[in-house]
Amino acid sequence: MARVISVEAERFPIAGTFTISRGSKTEAEVITCTISEDGHAGRGECVPYKRYGETMDGVREAIEAMWDRIAGGISRIALLDAMPAGAARNAIDCALWDLEAKLSGTSVAAAIGAQPLRALETAYTLSLGEPEAMAAQARANAARPLLKVKIGGDNDIARISAVRQAAPKSRIVLDANEGWTDDNIVANLAFAAELGIALIEQPLPAGKDEILRHIAHPVPICADESVHEADNLEALVGFYDAVNIKLDKSGGLTAALVLRGRARELGFGVMVGCMVGTSLAMAPAVLLAQDADFVDLDGPLLLAGDRVPGLVYQGSLMSPPDTALWG
Numbered sequence: 494m495a496r497v498i499s500v501e502a503e504r505f506p507i508a509g510t511f512t513i514s515r516g517s518k519t520e521a522e523v524i525t526c527t528i529s530e531d532g533h534a535g536r537g538e539c540v541p542y543k544r545y546g547e548t549m550d551g552v553r554e555a556i557e558a559m560w561d562r563i564a565g566g567i568s569r570i571a572l573l574d575a576m577p578a579g580a581a582r583n584a585i586d587c588a589l590w591d592l593e594a595k596l597s598g599t600s601v602a603a604a605i606g607a608q609p610l611r612a613l614e615t616a617y618t619l620s621l622g623e624p625e626a627m628a629a630q631a632r633a634n635a636a637r638p639l640l641k642v643k644i645g646g647d648n649d650i651a652r653i654s655a656v657r658q659a660a661p662k663s664r665i666v667l668d669a670n671e672g673w674t675d676d677n678i679v680a681n682l683a684f685a686a687e688l689g690i691a692l693i694e695q696p697l698p699a700g701k702d703e704i705l706r707h708i709a710h711p712v713p714i715c716a717d718e719s720v721h722e723a724d725n726l727e728a729l730v731g732f733y734d735a736v737n738i739k740l741d742k743s744g745g746l747t748a749a750l751v752l753r754g755r756a757r758e759l760g761f762g763v764m765v766g767c768m769v770g771t772s773l774a775m776a777p778a779v780l781l782a783q784d785a786d787f788v789d790l791d792g793p794l795l796l797a798g799d800r801v802p803g804l805v806y807q808g809s810l811m812s813p814p815d816t817a818l819w820g
Contacts, residue, residue: 496528496529496530496564497528497529498527498528498529498563498564499526500527500553500556501524501525502524503524503525504521504522504523505796505798505799506519506797506798507769507795507796507797508795508797509620511769512643513620513643514645514670514672515544515671517620518769521768521770521771522541523538523540524538524539524541524556524584525537525584525773526538526584526585528588529592530592534591534592534595535590535591535594535595536591536819537584537586537588537745537773538773539552539580539581539741540769540770541580544718547579547580547581552580552584556581556584559575559576559581562575568589569589569590569747570747572586573744573748577744578721578742578744579744580744581744583740583744583745586744586746586747586748587745587746590604590777591820594820601777601819601820602813605780610780610783612810613790613811614788615788615790615791615794615809615811616639616666616788616789616809617634617641617791617809618641618642618643618668619631619634619642619643620643621644621645623648623652624652625655627642627652628655628656629659631656631659631660634660637660637809638664639663639664639665639691639787639809640656640665641667641668641789642665642666642668644667644669645668645670645673647677649672649673649681653681653685654684665690666693666694666764666787667685667692667694668693668695669693669694669695669696670695670718671697671698678708681696682696682708682710682711682712683711686711691712691787692712692713692714692735693712693714694715694764695715695719695737696714699718702719705732710734713734713735714733714734714735715735715762715787716733716736716737717766719733720737720742721742721743721744722743722744722751722752723748723754723755726752726755726759726761727759730759734762735761735763735764735787736761737766738752738753738763738764738765738766739766739778740777740778741768741774746781749778750781753781763785763787765785765787765788766789766790767791768792769796770793771792771793771800772792772793772800772804773800773818773819774792775790775814776804776818776819777820778790779813780813780820788811793806800818802817
């Protein structure tokens with residue numbers, strides 16, 4: 494029986510406002526791809542990202558352009574050559590993984606050697622704001638073991654100080670989203686080291702990070718916008734200490750597994766992260782993150798309402814996905 498494909502645009506309100514250095518949003522806009530065969534349906538969710546030139550309409554059209562090849566039985570491996578990395582390929586790839594699991598009766602976790610799955614401690618993200626507002630966010634979440642703090646402006650030293658004072662026991666990851674400059678990065682890194690910051694994500698714009706090769710890294714520096722696929726990694730050696738793997742950047746779990754393996758070979762630390770999406774988007778990333786050094790899969794925690802069934806969070810501890818959700 495030929496596969497049947499459907500694509501749906503969905504919106505999930507965020508609890509409040511989510512702000513980073515590039516702007517704010519109040520809802521998660523996602524595209525869900527469903528591929529059905531022999532009475533079984535596989536689903537994959539992606540989050541189109543404007544930073545990479547993606548739109549809801551564009552991603553939907555890219556998925557629809559693949560309908561004939563999906564219906565004809567294209568494999569996940571062939572999909573890597575048929576589409577570029579990005580959100581559209583991620584939705585199709587994850588839907589294919591889910592469908593294969595349902596058709597075969599073998600879970601994705603078993604297929605990739607990730608069993609037994611364990612619960613993971615995820616970071617919880619604090620939005621960018623004025624120091625006092627960020628301190629209030631940190632104080633409300635000070636019991637969480639790992640906080641990810643959005644920064645990226647002229648007043649970051651004050652923000653970092655305010656958050657650290659409000660959450661003295663939490664490990665902290667700073668995410669500048671390309672918001673620092675050659676003029677302030679040395680001072681910001683030194684201050685972050687003084688306060689015991691665990692990791693700093695993408696301090697400088699992708700492609701404008703040459704200074705990272707020549708300055709000290711008193712805190713490990715993680716590439717995010719600078720890395721999408723395994724082919725990007727060789728060029729990052731000497732600049733970054735870790736890489737943030739997101740399925741929407743790599744274009745699915747298949748490519749992300751390759752990226753993770755190559756990152757380990759080259760000596761990079763690994764963070765598995767996410768865009769702001771639902772539990773359906775997080776589920777395959779939970780499998781990928783089983784051996785990650787840092788896990789940032791808090792998307793559902795930032796939403797006013799998640800899918801049902803969704804992932805189960807107890808504080809920051811995230812249980813493995815039930816196969817009723819995905820995989």
